Amino acid sequence: MRDFPSCFGESGVQISDSSSSSNRASQNLVTCLYKTELHGCSCTITVTWSKSLMGQGLSIGIDDDANQSLCKVDIKPWIFSKMKGSKGLEFGKSKVYIVWDISAAKFGSGPEPLEGFFVAVVIDHEMALLLGDLTKEAYRKTNANPPPSNAMFISKREHIYGKKVYCTKAQFCDNGQVHDIAIECEAVGLKDPSLEIRVDRKRVMQVKHLAWKFRGNQSILVDGIQVEVFWDVHNWLFGTPGGNAVFMFQTCLAPEKSLPLAFSQVSRESQLAGIGFSLILYAWRNE
Known part of the structure; x- marks a missing residue:
């Protein structure tokens, strides 16, 4: 196993960020990045789902291949009228049309809808990104040209919560199986805590003597794909009571590849290098 800090550059910074000191309201969000083509050039679409006492929120941003923002739309949390709608804008000579319908969506415990919805990003009459299962409705509402998006x-970055077990779902390749991921760690009050990760209830990784190995990385196989797992549980063991642990699952990661600090940098590096999919989890302990 490689030394964990060396995976994050010469300075040895960890993947933890300032979110460890933020309040729970700001943590209830999921951010997803998609790579697509625009006029023959690569661009990135960032979709952020949020949840507050006012309802669900949605933010969509489009960046070019030089990481320059082309446009951004913030759809504030809605309770009544904003469950469906559209927004149009322009950048350069391109016209962007964003259409959404969450009125019949089903949600789990998080802010991201599970089914019964669509979110469409149309650029110059072409479907640049289509999310959700209501595809026919999306094409009818947008009048976008087929074929469907090749985004x-x-x-993906999300916040998960638990006392001993922290659960989420992940799909590590296009059209691949959606897997249940469970991270189990009982660190409070134990002299020799350990960490266990299961995929579809099968244990794929175990870290013993966690007090000595609170940061590290290990390779696992999912769907025949090599997935590099990074963990940083320093805050759980030695930090403040409200601190979070951070986990990252990265596909197709070259052994010599160094990972940067911020999530946006990780995603940007993944896009440029074409190294696949990364899932970053901020795990918070419910007191």
Whole structure:
């Protein structure tokens, strides 16, 4: 196993960020990045789902291949009238049309809808990104030209909660199986805590003597794909009571590849290098 800090550059910074000191309201969000083509050039679409006492929120941003923002739309949390709608804008000579319908969506415990919805990003009458299962409704509402979007899902960041077990779902390749991921760690009050990760209830990784190995990485296989797992549980063991642990699952990661600090940098690096999909989890302990 490689030394964990060396995976994050010469300075040895960890993947933890300032979110460890933020309040729970700001943590209830999921950010997804998609890579697609625009006029023959690569661009990135960032979709952020949020949830608050006012309802669900949605933010969509489009960046070019030089990481320059082309446009951004913030759809504030809605309770009544904003469950469906559309927004149009322009950048350069291109016209962007964003249409959404979450009125019949089903949600789990998080802010991201599970089914019964669509979100469409249309650029110059072409479907650049289509999310959700109501595809026919999306094409009818947008009048976009087929074929469907060829956008590639490259990165996801989310916050998960638990006392001993932290669960989420992930799909590590296009059209691949959606897997249940469970991270189990009982670190409070134990002299020799350990960490266990299961995929579809099968244990794929175990870290013993966690107090000595609170940061590290290990390779696992999912759907025949090599997935590099990074963990940083320093805050759980030695930090403040409200601190979070951070986990990252990265597909197709070259052994010598160094990973940067921020999520946006990780996603950007993944996009440029074409190294597949990354899932970043901020795990918070419910007191």
